[in-house]
Amino acid sequence: MSQINIKKLAAALGLSTSTISRAFRNNSDINPLTKERILRMADELGYSPNLYASNLRDSKSKTIAIIIPEFGNNFFSQAIKGIEKQARYNGYHTLIYVTEDDVEQEASFIRSLCNGRVEGVVMSASGEGLKHSHLNLLREKGIPLVFFDRCYEDVEATCVTGNDYDSSYEATQHLVANGCKRIAYLVVNKSISIGKTRMQGYLDALKDADLTLDDNLIVECTNDRDEIYKAIKRLFEKTKPDGVFASVERLAMAMLRYCVDAKLDIPMDIKLICFSCLEIADVLNPPLSTVNQPAFEMGARAAEILFEALHNKQTITKKQQIQLSSSIIPRISTEKRIFDDNTET
Amino acid sequence: MSQINIKKLAAALGLSTSTISRAFRNNSDINPLTKERILRMADELGYSPNLYASNLRDSKSKTIAIIIPEFGNNFFSQAIKGIEKQARYNGYHTLIYVTEDDVEQEASFIRSLCNGRVEGVVMSASGEGLKHSHLNLLREKGIPLVFFDRCYEDVEATCVTGNDYDSSYEATQHLVANGCKRIAYLVVNKSISIGKTRMQGYLDALKDADLTLDDNLIVECTNDRDEIYKAIKRLFEKTKPDGVFASVERLAMAMLRYCVDAKLDIPMDIKLICFSCLEIADVLNPPLSTVNQPAFEMGARAAEILFEALHNKQTITKKQQIQLSSSIIPRISTEKRIFDDNTET
DNA sequence: CTGTTAGCGCATTCAC
DNA sequence: GTGAATGCGCTAACAG
Numbered sequence: 103m104s105q106i107n108i109k110k111l112a113a114a115l116g117l118s119t120s121t122i123s124r125a126f127r128n129n130s131d132i133n134p135l136t137k138e139r140i141l142r143m144a145d146e147l148g149y150s151p152n153l154y155a156s157n158l159r160d161s162k163s164k165t166i167a168i169i170i171p172e173f174g175n176n177f178f179s180q181a182i183k184g185i186e187k188q189a190r191y192n193g194y195h196t197l198i199y200v201t202e203d204d205v206e207q208e209a210s211f212i213r214s215l216c217n218g219r220v221e222g223v224v225m226s227a228s229g230e231g232l233k234h235s236h237l238n239l240l241r242e243k244g245i246p247l248v249f250f251d252r253c254y255e256d257v258e259a260t261c262v263t264g265n266d267y268d269s270s271y272e273a274t275q276h277l278v279a280n281g282c283k284r285i286a287y288l289v290v291n292k293s294i295s296i297g298k299t300r301m302q303g304y305l306d307a308l309k310d311a312d313l314t315l316d317d318n319l320i321v322e323c324t325n326d327r328d329e330i331y332k333a334i335k336r337l338f339e340k341t342k343p344d345g346v347f348a349s350v351e352r353l354a355m356a357m358l359r360y361c362v363d364a365k366l367d368i369p370m371d372i373k374l375i376c377f378s379c380l381e382i383a384d385v386l387n388p389p390l391s392t393v394n395q396p397a398f399e400m401g402a403r404a405a406e407i408l409f410e411a412l413h414n415k416q417t418i419t420k421k422q423q424i425q426l427s428s429s430i431i432p433r434i435s436t437e438k439r440i441f442d443d444n445t446e447t
Numbered sequence: 448m449s450q451i452n453i454k455k456l457a458a459a460l461g462l463s464t465s466t467i468s469r470a471f472r473n474n475s476d477i478n479p480l481t482k483e484r485i486l487r488m489a490d491e492l493g494y495s496p497n498l499y500a501s502n503l504r505d506s507k508s509k510t511i512a513i514i515i516p517e518f519g520n521n522f523f524s525q526a527i528k529g530i531e532k533q534a535r536y537n538g539y540h541t542l543i544y545v546t547e548d549d550v551e552q553e554a555s556f557i558r559s560l561c562n563g564r565v566e567g568v569v570m571s572a573s574g575e576g577l578k579h580s581h582l583n584l585l586r587e588k589g590i591p592l593v594f595f596d597r598c599y600e601d602v603e604a605t606c607v608t609g610n611d612y613d614s615s616y617e618a619t620q621h622l623v624a625n626g627c628k629r630i631a632y633l634v635v636n637k638s639i640s641i642g643k644t645r646m647q648g649y650l651d652a653l654k655d656a657d658l659t660l661d662d663n664l665i666v667e668c669t670n671d672r673d674e675i676y677k678a679i680k681r682l683f684e685k686t687k688p689d690g691v692f693a694s695v696e697r698l699a700m701a702m703l704r705y706c707v708d709a710k711l712d713i714p715m716d717i718k719l720i721c722f723s724c725l726e727i728a729d730v731l732n733p734p735l736s737t738v739n740q741p742a743f744e745m746g747a748r749a750a751e752i753l754f755e756a757l758h759n760k761q762t763i764t765k766k767q768q769i770q771l772s773s774s775i776i777p778r779i780s781t782e783k784r785i786f787d788d789n790t791e792t
Numbered sequence: 793c794t795g796t797t798a799g800c801g802c803a804t805t806c807a808c
Numbered sequence: 809g810t811g812a813a814t815g816c817g818c819t820a821a822c823a824g
Contacts, residue, residue, distance in 0.1 A: 105506075107816090107817060107818090108817060108818060108819095109817080109818095117794080117795090118794070118795045118796075119795090119817085119818075119819090120794075120795065120796080120797095120818090120819070120820085121793090121794060121795075122818095123817095123818065123819055123820090124793095124794085124819090127819085130819095130820090131793065131794095132793070132794080133793055133794085136793080136794085148584070148587045148588070150558075150561060150562045151562060151817080151818070151819095152503070152562055152563050152816090152817050152818070153562040153563045153564050154499045154502040154503040154506075154508070154563055154816090154817080154818095155503050155800090155816075155817035155818040155819090156817080156818060156819075157499040157800095157818095158497070158499040158500050158503050158800050158801065158802090158816090158817085158818080159799085159800050159817085159818055159819055159820085160800085160818095160819080160820095161450075161499075161800075161801095163499070165542075168543075173524050173525070173527065173528045178524075179518050179523075179524040180518070182518065182543070183518045183545065186543060186544070186545050187545075190544075190545075195542050195544075195559070195564070196542060196543050196544075197510075197540050197541060197542055197543075198527070198531060198541050198542075198543045199531070199535075199540075199541075200528065200531050200532070200535075213495075214540075216495060217495045217496060217497055217498040218497050218498045218499055219498050219540070239493070242493045243493070355726075355727050355730055358730040359729065359730060362730075381700075382700050382731075384704065385700055385703040385704060385707075385731055385732055386727075386730055386731055386732060387730055387731060387732035387733065387734070388732065389732070452800095452801060452802090453801060453802060453803095454801080454802095462810080462811085463810070463811045463812075464801085464802075464803090464811090464812095465802095465803075465804080465810075465811060465812080465813095466809085466810060466811075467802095468801095468802060468803050468804085469803085469809095469810085471802095471803095472803080475803090475804090476809065477809070477810085478809055478810085481809080481810085496801080496802070496803095497800090497801050497802070499800090499801080499802095500800075500801035500802040500803090500816090501801080501802060501803075502816095503800090503801085503802080503816050503817065503818090504801085504802055504803055504804085504815085504816050505802095505803080505816085506816080793824105794823100794824085795822105795823085795824085796821100796822085796823080796824100797820105797821085797822085797823100798819100798820095798821090798822105799818105799819095799820100800817105800818090800819095801816105802815105802816090803814105803815100803816095804813100804814085804815095804816105805812105805813090805814085805815105806811105806812090806813085806814105807810105807811085807812080807813100808809105808810085808811085808812100
């Protein structure tokens with residue numbers, strides 16, 4: 103394949119390469135007719151300016167990266183959608199990397215991006231709050247970073263999250279209001295920022311409702327479907343919760359499965375609410391009360407902030423947290439049922 | 448930001464740039480000690496070879512693109528996961544583009560990729576079988592293409608799909624076997640390849656079961672949630688199906704909603720099965736029988752084929768269809784219920 | 793309005 | 809085992 107390049111095109115037209123170049127960028131002045139002639143010929147010969155040559159010259163890549171820990175639930179697909187849309191709007195390309203919750207992988211991705219491949223990074227953190235030296239690389243290279251949903255607290259960067267504390271408080275309160283006294287909290291990892299924040303909301307709500315905390319009611323799970331199920335089973339065998347607040351969608355799904363198997367009726371025997379952005383929560387069995395996270399908006403907002411930084415030639419984003427409101431959508435799974443006075447609905 | 452480059456690093460070490468270069472590629476011979484010294488200093492100074500310079504020199508980008516029509520359901524997130532994983536395995540980067548079902552957008556993306564940005568493309572087609580001239584660009588540039596799930600029949604490229612015809616036939620047969628006589632088919636667009644193939648399976652199964660086809664039972668929907676609902680409502684008002692086969696997940700969700708509102712019991716009054724790769728079909732109300740598509744595998748396989756082509760320096764993939772088997776997972780939504788003889792389960 | 797010139801950062805000859 | 813020279817394809821200054 104004799105690749106066409108600017109020189110050949112110039113030769114074919116009897117022009118200089120700079121004129122060709124001019125025809126392809128909109129700023130420099132050029133005779134409209136020449137331009138048209140060039141573009142026509144370019145089209146015919148299948149010429150388009152080589153990306154890497156241009157990028158090398160201007161050290162601009164018009165590309166950002168998304169780094170996410172996993173793809174397991176709707177949250178990230180919707181967030182990606184938001185980011186990609188913003189990128190498109192700004193004329194940027196979007197690279198995507200999935201770490202599978204592996205900080206090493208995350209570091210490796212970051213390293214592979216620091217050679218000019220991207221101008222900015224939007225990411226949701228994979229690890230806990232320990233060694234983030236790989237992120238210093240970004241700063242050294244002047245590549246701005248924006249977190250969404252999960253962040254490293256010690257890294258200087260803007261972080262777009264939901265109002266996790268408030269939502270958790272409210273979700274717990276919602277269970278209390280509907281009659282729950284022994285509320286369990288299901289979490290994947292209670293030591294990372296987001297699990298911690300959500301748990302605090304839960305704890306404070308319990309305290310404010312004068313409910314005593316039973317440590318057995320806090321269940322730390324993994325991401326493995328079977329193990330989650332077992333953890334829930336143990337919870338119910340050991341202690342008898344009457345309400346469950348799941349900090350992650352996947353854990354609530356396991357709850358639904360367990361309740362079917364254990365012949366527990368939701369919401370009669372146990373009430374359930376969880377963080378989720380599942381669009382089909384209303385057709386679950388039973389329709390599931392959710393703390394609805396604005397995933398798309400979170401992604402879009404994070405990207406927006408990144409592009410602002412890029413636009414202003416900032417090499418770093420301001421350390422601040424931007425909270426988008428989640429909303430509690432009560433459905434059957436937390437409905438109050440009254441037996442004692444025959445007014446059962 | 449005084450960016451570090453190969454020259455500065457060379458100067459700092461009193462070496463030539465070519466020696467530096469050698470230290471970073473593993474083939475050329477270089478004194479191990481020099482190499483180590485270089486790498487150490489590079490690390491210290493935060494140097495890594497500029498991507499665009501290397502790419503320009505070698506005309507290699509180590510990047511592929513994914514182009515998908517939408518992000519609306521699990522299918523595409525799982526497929527992306529499969530593709531990304533393969534890419535990572537092969538040391539490639541992955542660009543992602545979402546067309547929102549717009550062929551113009553698709554064409555525009557393709558054009559923006561043909562300047563060397565990517566070495567290959569994995570895509571699920573956005574449009575119908577009409578004008579695909581934008582794909583010729585890829586061929587002209589020698590960029591191989593692999594379709595997954597949705598393809599353009601007239602384009603020469605490998606296409607990885609499910610066994611849609613067979614699965615549809617079986618799904619329909621499954622409804623028949625469980626007592627349905629008037630089976631509706633819900634489809635988004637019956638004229639694109641995939642809608643067509645699936646419908647053919649449905650039609651043939653009806654014929655082989657000696658059921659007469661009622662055109663009113665074939666419902667063409669859009670992607671809009673409300674409109675889908677209305678279309679289903681019209682279907683039930685006009686005619687009384689006793690089984691529904693939904694060619695797309697989203698349509699089945701609308702069915703579940705409609706049945707709640709219309710107080711129709713699934714599977715008593717109506718049975719339902721659909722294409723889906725929802726992992727939580729078992730906790731829907733009722734647990735939904737599905738034709739389970741191997742989305743992750745489809746993505747992974749498509750990527751694999753692309754990398755094979757890349758590896759063999761093919762500029763085009765063989766025109767062939769590779770079918771991965773879907774499996775029918777019967778759940779409550781299609782269960783046979785027998786009233787007449789008191790053996791109701 | 794167009795051509796000439798120089799150089800972005802790197803990797804590969806070819807010498808030594 | 810290492811250095812000097814060349815060019816990948818493009819664009820921005822500068823001249824005219």
